[in-house]
Amino acid sequence: MERPWKKIKSALPPGWYFMQGDEACAEGAIAAGCRFYAGYPITPASEVMIRMVQRLAEVGGVFIQMEDEIGSISSVIGASWAGAKAMTATSGPGISLMTEGIGYAVITETPCLIVDVQRAGPSTGQATRPAQGDMMQVKWGSHGDNEIVAFAPWSVQEMYDLTIKAFNFAERFRVPAFILADEAVGHLRETLVVKEEVEIFDRFKVPHLPPFDTDDPSGVPPMPAFGEGANLLVTGSTHDPWGFRKTADSAVQARLTERLVRKVQDFKSEIIETESHLLEGAEIGVVAYGFTARAALQAVKSLRQENIRAGLLRLVSIWPFAAEAISALGQRCQAIFVPEMNRGQIASELKKYTTTPVISLPKTNGEVFEPAEIVQGIRRNLG
Amino acid sequence: MNKRIFQMINTQAFPTPFCPGCGHGILMGAVLRAIAELEYDMKQMLFVSGIGCAAWIPSPHFKADTLHTLHGRAIAYATGAKLFNPRLKVMVISGDGDLTSIGGNHLIHAARRNMDMTVICANNAIYGMTGGQVASTTPLGSVTTTTPHGNEEPPFDLCKLVEAAGATYVARQPVATPLPLTRILKKAIVHQGFSFVEVLSPCPTHFGRRNAFRTAYEMIKALRDGCIPVEKAKGLDPAELQGKVLVGELVGAGKKGGRT
Numbered sequence: 001m002e003r004p005w006k007k008i009k010s011a012l013p014p015g016w017y018f019m020q021g022d023e024a025c026a027e028g029a030i031a032a033g034c035r036f037y038a039g040y041p042i043t044p045a046s047e048v049m050i051r052m053v054q055r056l057a058e059v060g061g062v063f064i065q066m067e068d069e070i071g072s073i074s075s076v077i078g079a080s081w082a083g084a085k086a087m088t089a090t091s092g093p094g095i096s097l098m099t100e101g102i103g104y105a106v107i108t109e110t111p112c113l114i115v116d117v118q119r120a121g122p123s124t125g126q127a128t129r130p131a132q133g134d135m136m137q138v139k140w141g142s143h144g145d146n147e148i149v150a151f152a153p154w155s156v157q158e159m160y161d162l163t164i165k166a167f168n169f170a171e172r173f174r175v176p177a178f179i180l181a182d183e184a185v186g187h188l189r190e191t192l193v194v195k196e197e198v199e200i201f202d203r204f205k206v207p208h209l210p211p212f213d214t215d216d217p218s219g220v221p222p223m224p225a226f227g228e229g230a231n232l233l234v235t236g237s238t239h240d241p242w243g244f245r246k247t248a249d250s251a252v253q254a255r256l257t258e259r260l261v262r263k264v265q266d267f268k269s270e271i272i273e274t275e276s277h278l279l280e281g282a283e284i285g286v287v288a289y290g291f292t293a294r295a296a297l298q299a300v301k302s303l304r305q306e307n308i309r310a311g312l313l314r315l316v317s318i319w320p321f322a323a324e325a326i327s328a329l330g331q332r333c334q335a336i337f338v339p340e341m342n343r344g345q346i347a348s349e350l351k352k353y354t355t356t357p358v359i360s361l362p363k364t365n366g367e368v369f370e371p372a373e374i375v376q377g378i379r380r381n382l383g
Numbered sequence: 384m385n386k387r388i389f390q391m392i393n394t395q396a397f398p399t400p401f402c403p404g405c406g407h408g409i410l411m412g413a414v415l416r417a418i419a420e421l422e423y424d425m426k427q428m429l430f431v432s433g434i435g436c437a438a439w440i441p442s443p444h445f446k447a448d449t450l451h452t453l454h455g456r457a458i459a460y461a462t463g464a465k466l467f468n469p470r471l472k473v474m475v476i477s478g479d480g481d482l483t484s485i486g487g488n489h490l491i492h493a494a495r496r497n498m499d500m501t502v503i504c505a506n507n508a509i510y511g512m513t514g515g516q517v518a519s520t521t522p523l524g525s526v527t528t529t530t531p532h533g534n535e536e537p538p539f540d541l542c543k544l545v546e547a548a549g550a551t552y553v554a555r556q557p558v559a560t561p562l563p564l565t566r567i568l569k570k571a572i573v574h575q576g577f578s579f580v581e582v583l584s585p586c587p588t589h590f591g592r593r594n595a596f597r598t599a600y601e602m603i604k605a606l607r608d609g610c611i612p613v614e615k616a617k618g619l620d621p622a623e624l625q626g627k628v629l630v631g632e633l634v635g636a637g638k639k640g641g642r643t
Contacts, residue, residue, distance in 0.1 A: 067459075074463065075464075075466070079466065079467040082463065086467075226471055227429070
């Protein structure tokens with residue numbers, strides 16, 4: 001079935017801007033066609049919401065500040081079924097509250113974007129300090145098996161570009177998509193370049209086809225909206241292709257849960273994105289993402305100057321995980337170092353895909369990495 | 384009998400999952416009759432529900448758009464859908480535990496916003512689907528599976544709660560009197576702004592049999608006799624009203640236009 005990609009003019013006039021990461025995220029959302037935002041105040045993500053209030057008013061969209069994050073994700077899902085490209089932004093405590101709703105979006109195949117500007121946890125932790133502690137939470141927080149799409153921007157430019165990309169994947173695969181930002185990149189101010197056009201994916205609609213199953217190889221059924229006469233039956237219970245609850249039919253349960261995973265996994269090569277820096281002839285691999293990757297890039301450059309053959313593999317996408325790239329990196333390197341603002345969440349994930357030693361360089365003091373710390377961490381382990 | 388209601392039902396979903404003697408079937412019929420009598424197009428309606436027995440009234444029985452959501456969250460989902468597409472006529476149908484306990488926050492905030500939607504709370508004073516646990520609406524002294532010696536916590540007065548929160552139409556009616564119930568539902572549906580109808584519905588399976596009601600009929604009868612219309616109650620002295628539940632339109636002078 002043909003899928004509705006199209007090129008449209010950028011919402012902002014093309015050119016150079018000086019902007020904050022959170023604001024660039026909001027601009028990316030508007031460019032991608034987002035017309036509904038529901039949120040609840042939280043540091044360090046509130047700037048996304050404040051920008052959206054203004055921008056949605058300008059483009060004729062809908063904004064609501066809900067009573068809590070549970071209300072935010074709920075009304076985002078409701079609006080998505082009413083036909084909106086819809087989003088919310090929050091931080092770790094908000095993700096914790098939204099997690100049940102995220103699972104509902106997974107099983108009902110509701111496209112939506114959730115921006116997580118990560119702060120130091122656990123719990124209230126340090127609200128104004130950066131962290132990367134929610135990497136596993138967004139993937140595994142919800143009960144039951146599920147697949148989601150997540151990106152980790154390292155710049156203001158990527159807060160814009162990856163928000164557009166994440167929206168496109170959310171709509172294409174009918175899944176919740178995440179921007180896994182961190183406080184540092186969310187509050188960073190730097191240059192944003194807006195191009196003439198953006199490529200976007202609009203919701204895929206075919207009347208009279210079931211909205212909850214398909215024989216199409218994509219695994220993604222078309223999605224009608226409320227009010228279109230489709231008599232939609234949307235439920236978080238296990239359901240048949242038309243949405244009728246099947247709470248005791250093991251064949252329906254098996255088929256649904258398998259398709260929910262496969263529709264993403266089968267196309268992961270189109271989602272997964274990595275970036276190689278100085279990996280030619282590298283013996284020491286560094287894997288990093290988000291703001292930490294900026295320090296990691298500086299670190300491998302310094303190491304190269306000392307004739308230590310280090311290179312950086314930057315994870316642009318986080319979920320689905322870049323298993324093949326990690327496996328290939330493991331084959332060429334003697335060791336892989338993973339600096340991250342958590343206790344080694346992604347380092348542990350790497351170990352599934354390589355037998356090469358993976359050395360975690362964790363940091364959870366609420367501060368970003370300095371390049372020198374990564375250099376020292378590597379040197380210390382090289383002996 | 385309004386024959387239109389047969390076109391408004393997904394007959395393949397029948398028989399309903401409700402226990403013998405449950406009041407929710409009467410409520411289902413009353414909702415459909417109200418919509419049929421108003422000649423509303425089901426294709427313009429969105430029915431949102433949470434989790435629990437009452438949440439199964441619209442989903443999957445109604446031939447319309449239905450959104451069967453998470454426990455407690457129906458009103459928040461409905462808020463998003465209504466705001467993005469104000470042409471949708473949105474009705475939330477769910478139970479007392481769903482709407483007023485786990486979902487209490489969304490209830491009071493939708494009332495405060497005067498969201499243009501109709502919320503029908505099927506109040507059976509118990510958690511039915513999960514095995515008869517005490518609810519925030521269970522009367523004092525009632526026996527439930529989690530209050531084997533009688534409930535010691537006072538229940539919410541749901542109508543007072545939503546009125547205080549800002550609801551612009553508030554009514555209460557038992558399923559024991561389906562014709563007045565249908566009339567009230569019609570008024571709630573045409574009301575612009577946040578309308579709330581508390582529908583008292585018996586749960587013989589989990590409430591009745593633990594609280595000395597020998598049959599479902601006894602429960603329905605007690606419900607009918609225990610209610611007094613608000614007009615009749617006027618002028619009666621408090622002793623005569625002791626133990627009676629006020630029913631009818633409690634807040635009706637609607638502010639025009641809810642948040643859309």
